[in-house]
Amino acid sequence: MIAEPSRALSSAIEPFAGQVYFAPECHRGYAALGFGPSPATSGGVEIPDIPAYFCSRGSALGQAPGAVIAATFAVFNPAVVVPAVEYGWTLTDAPSIRAARTEGSVGQLSRVLGAAPEGVQRAVQLLSRAVDGLSVAGKPLFAGLVADGLVGEPLADAWLLADQLRxxxxxxxxxxxxxxxxxxxxIGLITELYLGFPPRTYIRTRAWSDEQLTAGEARLAERGLARDGTITDAGRAAREAIETATDAACAPIVARLGEDLEELTALVGGWSAQLLAAGAFPKG
Incomplete structure (x- = not known):
């Protein structure tokens, strides 16, 4: 059980919002714009074409250069992000891939949950309350999504709002x-250990080289945070402090929802469970 309310809400929202990255409907939409199809499956889902991923998610920033998208995403190797984005913008523009992203995401949600899942109007009401008036300072992706607005269709708006919170x-x-x-x-290396993943597994998706990972491991060891593939007590405390600071930044969301936070967590969490069961989001 996740005791911290903002973490509980985040965990409930994650598959509902994050299924966009694995939706076959999205991959088809990106391919229609000239991107490659999904290159492989992982965790039972289709993973996105790399340039399509960076450009579709980065479209919240408009027609941003690769260096800006790399800086905003933060955890990916810029040496991979920059050329992928530069290539992607030779195929399409931000509004077009943004539209394909939304259409594909809602397509998968409709396929799994139905076009009007029970409680969707209430979810839009609560998600709107959670988002309304949140500060955009230091939140570039959030700010871009807010500026893009909603579409006026309940399931689409529920997803767009959940994506904003994510x-x-x-x-x-x-x-x-x-x-x-x-x-x-x-942060990638220590997070793997903090979450109990084997070393150098999840961080591989961030495109860092073995040399860069080795150097990062050495820096963590020098600080007494992780050593020989094991997180230290000091490392666990430091990593938990980051999560606590993130919770503090999300406190306005909790305050806006008040007693209704549990209702929203249960409602969206139920949809997320359906998406996991349907293979629309990676398990584990």
Missing amino acids: EFRGDAHVNAWDAAGFDAVE
Whole structure:
């Protein structure tokens, strides 16, 4: 059980919002714009084409250069992000891939949950309350999604609002680990250990080289945070402090929802469970 309310809400939202990255409907939409199809499956889902991933998620920033998208995403190797984005913008523009992203995401949600799942109007009401008036300072992806607005269709708006909350926490998390003195390689390495993943597994998706990972491991060891593939007590405390700082940044969401936070967590969490069961989001 996740006791912290903002973490509980984030966990409930994650598959509902994050299924966009694995939706076959999205992959088809990106391919229609000239991107490659899904290159492989992982965890039972289709993973996205790399340029399509960076450009579709980065479209919240408009027609941003690769360096800006790399800086905003923060955890990926810029040497991979920059050329992928530059290539992607030769195929399409931000509004077109943004539209394909939304259409594909809602397509998968409709296929799994139905076009009007029970409680969707209530979810839109609560999600709107959670988002309304949140500060965009230091939250570039969140700010971009808010500026893009809603479409006026309940299921689409529920997803768009959930995506906003997901990126709000993500932006806050980047701010927290950066302020704590971690770099992108270090935070990926220590997070694997903090979550109980084998070393150098999940971070492989961030495109860092073996040399960069080895250097990052050495820096963590020098700080007494992780050594020989094991997180230390000091490392666990430092990593938990980052999560606590992220929770603090998300406190306004909790305050806006008040007693209704549990209702929203249960409602969206139920949809997320359906998406997991249907293979629309990776398990584990």
